[in-house]
Amino acid sequence: MDKQMKGVGRLVLGAAMMVVGLGAAQAQEKVKVGLMLPYTGTYAALGNAITNGFKQYVEENGGKLGGRVVEYAVVDDESNPAKATENARKLVSRDKVDVVVGTVHSGVALAMAKVARDSKTLMIVPNAGANDITGPLCSPYVFRSSFSAWQPSYAMGEALAKRGIKTVATVTWKYSFGEESVAGFKEAFEKGGGKVVKEMTLPFPNVEFQPFLTEIASVKPDAVFVFFAGAGAAKFVSDYAAAGLKSNIPLYGPGFLTDGNLDAMGGAGEGLLTTLHYADGLATDRDSVFRTKYAEAYKIQPDVYAVQGYDAAQMFDAGLKAAGGDPSKKEEVIKGMAAATIDSPRGAFTLSRAHNPVQDIYLREVKGSENVVVEVVSKSLEDPARGCKM
Numbered sequence: 401m402d403k404q405m406k407g408v409g410r411l412v413l414g415a416a417m418m419v420v421g422l423g424a425a426q427a428q429e430k431v432k433v434g435l436m437l438p439y440t441g442t443y444a445a446l447g448n449a450i451t452n453g454f455k456q457y458v459e460e461n462g463g464k465l466g467g468r469v470v471e472y473a474v475v476d477d478e479s480n481p482a483k484a485t486e487n488a489r490k491l492v493s494r495d496k497v498d499v500v501v502g503t504v505h506s507g508v509a510l511a512m513a514k515v516a517r518d519s520k521t522l523m524i525v526p527n528a529g530a531n532d533i534t535g536p537l538c539s540p541y542v543f544r545s546s547f548s549a550w551q552p553s554y555a556m557g558e559a560l561a562k563r564g565i566k567t568v569a570t571v572t573w574k575y576s577f578g579e580e581s582v583a584g585f586k587e588a589f590e591k592g593g594g595k596v597v598k599e600m601t602l603p604f605p606n607v608e609f610q611p612f613l614t615e616i617a618s619v620k621p622d623a624v625f626v627f628f629a630g631a632g633a634a635k636f637v638s639d640y641a642a643a644g645l646k647s648n649i650p651l652y653g654p655g656f657l658t659d660g661n662l663d664a665m666g667g668a669g670e671g672l673l674t675t676l677h678y679a680d681g682l683a684t685d686r687d688s689v690f691r692t693k694y695a696e697a698y699k700i701q702p703d704v705y706a707v708q709g710y711d712a713a714q715m716f717d718a719g720l721k722a723a724g725g726d727p728s729k730k731e732e733v734i735k736g737m738a739a740a741t742i743d744s745p746r747g748a749f750t751l752s753r754a755h756n757p758v759q760d761i762y763l764r765e766v767k768g769s770e771n772v773v774v775e776v777v778s779k780s781l782e783d784p785a786r787g788c789k790m
């Protein structure tokens with residue numbers, strides 16, 4: 401009897417050990433994604449769209465990336481650079497994430513990128529376009545699924561110069577992405593023979609635009625170029641139209657001016673031309689499937705932010721697959737991501753040596769509730785990555 405009991409005990413113990421072993425194996429099969437994005441404030445809608453896009457790609461792949469079940473750690477960065485370093489360190493040190501995905505605000509992203517470089521943690525930027533991220537502060541660990549500030553704005557500078565516009569006034573929030581957007585525009589526009597006659601800035605997220613509208617009316621440029629996004633963009637476009645400027649002095653900007661904001665503008669954006677790496681009406685099979693699935697899942701049409709989140713997941717998936725699904729093999733993950741061609745709803749793109757998308761930039765026109773593609777204004781535009789030593 402004792403022998404029988406001992407035998408049973410060994411079987412029970414063996415089974416328990418198998419369960420423990422199985423649990424450990426299952427834990428090892430997970431990959432942990434840190435989402436550090438704005439879920440409150442001016443850029444909340446953008447953060448939610450990026451999150452939706454990322455999770456859509458994961459769900460399309462059975463809840464997995466690189467064959468591993470995805471687990472999320474989520475932080476609201478509040479678009480606050482002062483909290484960025486602490487929040488990023490928590491994701492890396494406390495939550496032990498395999499990749500940090502974020503963010504929208506360039507000031508926050510710059511602080512996050514430093515944490516990623518110092519800790520050798522993989523980071524994918526699904527929006528923030530600060531040139532320095534893939535310029536002098538470039539790192540093997542930092543990738544972008546979005547754009548540099550230079551790209552869409554440089555393309556608009558080229559487009560306006562070709563249209564024969566001679567003088568432009570600019571307005572933006574006074575922070576890195578806004579100022580770099582204006583600089584990219586000015587580089588191309590003045591190279592093409594135009595002149596920026598007035599540059600104006602205001603603190604982020606200030607939306608008291610009346611003094612600037614008065615100045616524009618006084619200067620009387622041929623056109624106005626601005627960078628605003630989110631709720632601030634909707635208000636600027638609405639105020640611009642209400643001031644009677646829209647019919648006399650055309651307004652232009654990178655596509656963040658209108659993406660995700662058209663309903664809030666209430667028709668004031670109709671006819672606006674913007675430049676961006678995504679547009680409505682691309683009419684490709686890849687984009688059509690993406691848009692249909694997104695609308696079904698979230699009951700809203702996707703925008704560029706959703707695409708950038710979707711492609712951030714695609715990029716990480718490509719890296720994980722190259723590493724056999726093992727996120728700890730960082731060098732292999734990095735090589736896999738760097739070499740990948742991403743089958744994006746925006747159109748396929750590759751990555752530059754600085755890990756920034758090499759992509760087409762579209763001229764788009766607001767028609768009703770859509771930013772409809774007019775033409776490709778810059779084919780496979782690559783950010784110059786000035787100062788990158790990688």
